[in-house]
Amino acid sequence: MTSVSPILNSHPSAVPTPEGDPSPGVAWHYGDPLGEQRAATRGAAIVDRSDRAVIELSGPERLTWLHTISSQHLTALGDRRSAEDLSLDGNGRVEDHFVLTDIDETTWIDTEAERGQALTEFLTRMVFWAKVTPTARPDMAVLTLLGPDILTGPVAEAIALPPDAERYQAGDLPELRHDDEPLGFWRVMPRIGENGSTPVVDLIVPEPDLREWWRLLTEAGAAPAGMWAYEALRVNALRPRLHIDTDERTIPHEVDWIGGPDEAGAVHLDKGCYRGQETVARVANLGRPPRRLVLLHLDGSSAYRPATGDQVSAGGRTVGRVGTVVDHFENGPIALALVKRNVPADAELVVGDAASPDTSATARIDPVLYTPDDQVPPGRAAVDRLRGRG
Structure with a gap:
């Protein structure tokens, strides 16, 4: 997308994110940051997240290839399904976190703005002889809907969201233009907010359609909300963000990125070899993260x-x-x-x-979101039994 969102430029009450913020070029709030949070938890809100970098993977081997170089189990990922995924270094430390959706024989990836170019270059270097082509797509942008009223009623109807849509399910957005441009798609993400009470639906849309989707969804009842609202609900749900809540030493277990798509995780513990797997397996089976x-x-x-x-x-x-x-x-x-x-x-x-x-x-x-260390890792339990301790 462009460096400054057209939503930010056109909305009269939009206040940009502070200088140095990890979400540059979008709105921090629209004049009532706390009220925008209330709207997101009690009704429907729309957040401009078009700072996120979008990458397209085309080719028949895109999922099997990505499965071999990342932490998520993707060989059985169905059409119109999504997952979260990580790229780890050789020591199992997190380098990239991204969301992917496979729809209509194309895999779409979106990640933090600052990591878009680096992730695209990494994926391109790793292609070798695989039948896959990574392509940066600055012409695609992300919008996020929040709140209980986004699953039914006018907002859901505007994006053709079915009543039985579940987490990580995806689907085509209705057509806005009659040409050969991509239509974009919706995907249902894990809930955020207190006790996971706030539904989340992402839209990945062509950048030229960004303002039109914003207009249609606000007219359908979604209140404009800035990144402040999204970040507050994300933090309250203990959902980490790359390079803000992680550092150069972070391993996946430390930030609870463990699990397959059905578990809202980004690291599947039952899959073949990938870079950093040894650390993941050792912590899962024998120890605890530091x-x-x-x-x-x-x-x-x-x-x-x-x-x-x-x-x-x-x-x-x-x-x-x-x-x-x-x-x-x-x-x-x-x-x-x-x-x-x-x-x-x-x-x-x-x-x-x-x-x-x-x-x-x-x-x-917060004691409610604090999980005590009272379980023995399975590998450690097996060793103890062999030594007569269990």
């Missing part, structure tokens, strides 16, 4: 505003790093953080420079 992703509730009375990359401390020692920081319409300031596995849910945490009250704030872990 860190875990947690939801932090930040002290709203503090004068210090934490930022992505700030250190998290407990008892005077560094135990983690802050990811996304955002204000939630009900929970106030919240953040995702990667913290050491042994940090307890009731730990007294400080975010920022713990030695300076002016550049730090207190925080606590």
